[in-house]
Amino acid sequence: MIMKRFLLIPLAFAALALVPACGKKEPAPETAAPAAAAFQWQVDQFADLKILRYQVSGFEELTPAQKELVYYLSEAAQSGRDITFAQNYKHNLLIRKTLDAVVEGYKGDRKGPEWAKFMVYVKRVWFSNGIHHHYAYDKFIPEFTPDYFASLIKGSEGVAFPLAPGQTIDDLITFLRPILFDPAVDAKKISLDPSEDLVTHSAVNFYEGVTQAEVEKLYGALIGKNDPTPISYGLNSRVVKKNGKVVEEVASINGLYGPAIAKIVFWLEKAAGVAENDQQRKVIEKLIEYYRTGDLKKFDEYNVLWVGDTASRVDFVNGFIEVYNDPMGRKATWEALVNIKDLAATRRAEAISAAAQWFEDNSPIDPRFKKKEVKGVSAKVIDAAMLGGAVYPSTPIGINLPNATWIRKTHGSKSVTLENITYANTQASLASGFGPEFCFSAEELDRSRKYGPQAGNLHTDLHEVLGHASGQLMPGVSVESLKNYHSPIEEARADLFALYYIMDNKMVELGLLPSLDAAKADYDANIRNGLMTQLTRIQPGKTITQAHMRSRSMVSHWVYEKGLPQKVVTRETKDGKTFFAINDYEKLRRLYGELLAVIQKITSEGDYAAARDLVEKYGVQVDPVLHQEVLARYAKLNLAPYTGFLNPELTPVIENGRIVDVKISYPVDYVQQMLRYGKQYSFL
Numbered sequence: 187m188i189m190k191r192f193l194l195i196p197l198a199f200a201a202l203a204l205v206p207a208c209g210k211k212e213p214a215p216e217t218a219a220p221a222a223a224a225f226q227w228q229v230d231q232f233a234d235l236k237i238l239r240y241q242v243s244g245f246e247e248l249t250p251a252q253k254e255l256v257y258y259l260s261e262a263a264q265s266g267r268d269i270t271f272a273q274n275y276k277h278n279l280l281i282r283k284t285l286d287a288v289v290e291g292y293k294g295d296r297k298g299p300e301w302a303k304f305m306v307y308v309k310r311v312w313f314s315n316g317i318h319h320h321y322a323y324d325k326f327i328p329e330f331t332p333d334y335f336a337s338l339i340k341g342s343e344g345v346a347f348p349l350a351p352g353q354t355i356d357d358l359i360t361f362l363r364p365i366l367f368d369p370a371v372d373a374k375k376i377s378l379d380p381s382e383d384l385v386t387h388s389a390v391n392f393y394e395g396v397t398q399a400e401v402e403k404l405y406g407a408l409i410g411k412n413d414p415t416p417i418s419y420g421l422n423s424r425v426v427k428k429n430g431k432v433v434e435e436v437a438s439i440n441g442l443y444g445p446a447i448a449k450i451v452f453w454l455e456k457a458a459g460v461a462e463n464d465q466q467r468k469v470i471e472k473l474i475e476y477y478r479t480g481d482l483k484k485f486d487e488y489n490v491l492w493v494g495d496t497a498s499r500v501d502f503v504n505g506f507i508e509v510y511n512d513p514m515g516r517k518a519t520w521e522a523l524v525n526i527k528d529l530a531a532t533r534r535a536e537a538i539s540a541a542a543q544w545f546e547d548n549s550p551i552d553p554r555f556k557k558k559e560v561k562g563v564s565a566k567v568i569d570a571a572m573l574g575g576a577v578y579p580s581t582p583i584g585i586n587l588p589n590a591t592w593i594r595k596t597h598g599s600k601s602v603t604l605e606n607i608t609y610a611n612t613q614a615s616l617a618s619g620f621g622p623e624f625c626f627s628a629e630e631l632d633r634s635r636k637y638g639p640q641a642g643n644l645h646t647d648l649h650e651v652l653g654h655a656s657g658q659l660m661p662g663v664s665v666e667s668l669k670n671y672h673s674p675i676e677e678a679r680a681d682l683f684a685l686y687y688i689m690d691n692k693m694v695e696l697g698l699l700p701s702l703d704a705a706k707a708d709y710d711a712n713i714r715n716g717l718m719t720q721l722t723r724i725q726p727g728k729t730i731t732q733a734h735m736r737s738r739s740m741v742s743h744w745v746y747e748k749g750l751p752q753k754v755v756t757r758e759t760k761d762g763k764t765f766f767a768i769n770d771y772e773k774l775r776r777l778y779g780e781l782l783a784v785i786q787k788i789t790s791e792g793d794y795a796a797a798r799d800l801v802e803k804y805g806v807q808v809d810p811v812l813h814q815e816v817l818a819r820y821a822k823l824n825l826a827p828y829t830g831f832l833n834p835e836l837t838p839v840i841e842n843g844r845i846v847d848v849k850i851s852y853p854v855d856y857v858q859q860m861l862r863y864g865k866q867y868s869f870l
């Protein structure tokens with residue numbers, strides 16, 4: 187796996203990023219960028235999920251040509267939706283099409299509790315791009331019965347179910363029953379248990395009929411030993427067995443996922459025609475070439491060009507990008523993001539980026555592991571304009587791409603923070619009861635309200651702009667050395683970099699924080715979250731599986747344990763409730779620095795055993811008693827731990843066959859958006 191990038195939940199901010207149900211009190215205005223206070227941020231809540239909206243404030247500043255570009259790129263962003271569903275699990279598309287047909291066509295009772303349970307299940311499938319939880323990877327089981335499901339399908343009229351040739355409705359029902367309702371069938375999207383075959387035990391659709399050993403053999407033979415510019419082998423393919431042979435099916439316009447890729451290419455070609463400048467046009471054209479051929483060399487060329495395009499106001503990601511969903515850390519899930527540069531906020535990230543060498547030189551790691559020259563860390567702040575594939579509706583708030591190590595080393599990378607997503611989160615959470623419940627003191631709560639968002643944004647910038655880009659590997663060590671422990675270790679490395687530096691006077695010097703008091707808010711939030719509040723996202727009896735959560739748990743438990751003799755962080759009880767209090771911020775900072783040095787050493791030397799010991803000891807296990815307490819306190823607040831974002835809708839204004847303007851609107855109905863996507867972007 188690769189050096190990377192997605193900070194899924196704003197750490198410093200996790201306390202604020204949780205929103206109570208506000209219900210739908212009034213129909214929200216569907217106008218462009220209304221004032222924050224009048225805007226309905228949260229539009230839906232179900233299971234452990236909530237749906238917010240985000241505003242694209244920079245959209246109105248764009249020229250008509252830039253708006254047209256955003257529109258085409260947005261269509262390309264939605265056109266790959268089916269790919270993500272198909273990749274997550276081989277039956278996801280069949281299931282989604284069946285569910286969509288019932289939602290559209292069921293003529294029976296749509297008001298009762300059974301229907302409500304059905305709709306919760308449907309919305310969860312839409313949210314996760316499949317039937318496995320988007321974050322915990324477990325298959326979620328419907329709360330209605332198989333018989334009720336059968337009655338829904340049979341009671342639907344005027345809609346087409348996805349029947350194979352010769353298949354009847356009853357065949358479809360029989361086929362889907364175990365897939366939906368039997369907990370043992372394809373229970374986990376990704377197996378993380380190193381004692382079993384990671385490939386055969388994962389339901390994710392990157393492999394079919396092959397074992398872990400066969401996959402390792404295939405890529406072991408493909409990968410050249412001394413190639414300084416290796417392609418990302420296997421990134422855009424599926425490995426299957428054909429006539430007894432292990433082969434790759436490669437995604438391209440005429441290959442795997444061809445019909446969806448053809449649509450993506452169709453819209454990208456239009457986008458190339460209205461590109462802002464030559465560089466951007468070349469970027470888009472190279473991406474088209476890559477989609478036409480499936481050639482990963484072209485993908486690298488595209489990435490090099492893309493890194494070089496820093497002048498454009500509109501930018502995008504579209505492709506097979508992140509490898510989190512592959513237990514072997516090689517195959518990427520399709521995603522898309524269209525974004526607009528936020529000019530004011532970009533200056534903040536640029537200040538950090540400009541000082542990159544200072545940060546590297548002063549980092550508390552072994553000098554052998556430091557980059558002599560930190561290169562090309564470009565930093566900017568963006569507003570998301572359209573989310574697609576794996577980043578819809580659950581989106582990261584920071585991105586650092588490309589992932590290929592040699593490109594990052596030679597050409598640098600682009601690091602961005604999604605300002606409007608963070609902003610929507612903050613606005614939606616102002617009324618949350620989460621802070622008062624889990625902050626130990628009034629002072630801590632005040633600090634989190636006063637500085638939380640600012641410190642959180644800065645933390646994200648430090649994590650993305652500097653953290654992932656810092657450090658170097660020893661000769662002969664590859665980023666795959668840490669295997670299944672790569673992701674949590676890499677996230678911890680970037681996070682510790684942010685934690686170490688946010689408490690540095692340099693932050694005040696650069697004008698990024700008003701005082702180091704603001705940095706305390708970030709430490710408070712991290713300790714609270716890593717030791718306690720992130721447990722709200724874990725079901726009783728389960729351990730921690732997600733890479734970012736493992737990272738946070740590991741970092742917080744490590745510093746807690748090491749600081750115990752000096753009472754750096756203490757566990758407190760008040761009114762029968764558990765809290766964690768930081769008593770010495772300077773000492774805590776030193777502990778973060780020490781752990782950063784440890785983790786950098788593990789990364790630089792590719793020390794698998796040390797990575798495993800650290801992650802397994804501090805990052806995975808859950809204290810069942812504390813877990814139960816936290817879940818009970820949390821349940822009383824009626825909050826949803828995971829957030830997704832409804833997309834705006836873009837409508838072209840056409841005169842004489844040409845697009846002369848694009849209107850943006852902010853719908854409030856998640857179900858309507860999902861049904862529309864299902865109709866408009868169903869290509870596989």
Ligand code: ZN
Pocket residue numbers: 190191192193649654676677680
């Ligand atoms: Zn990261």
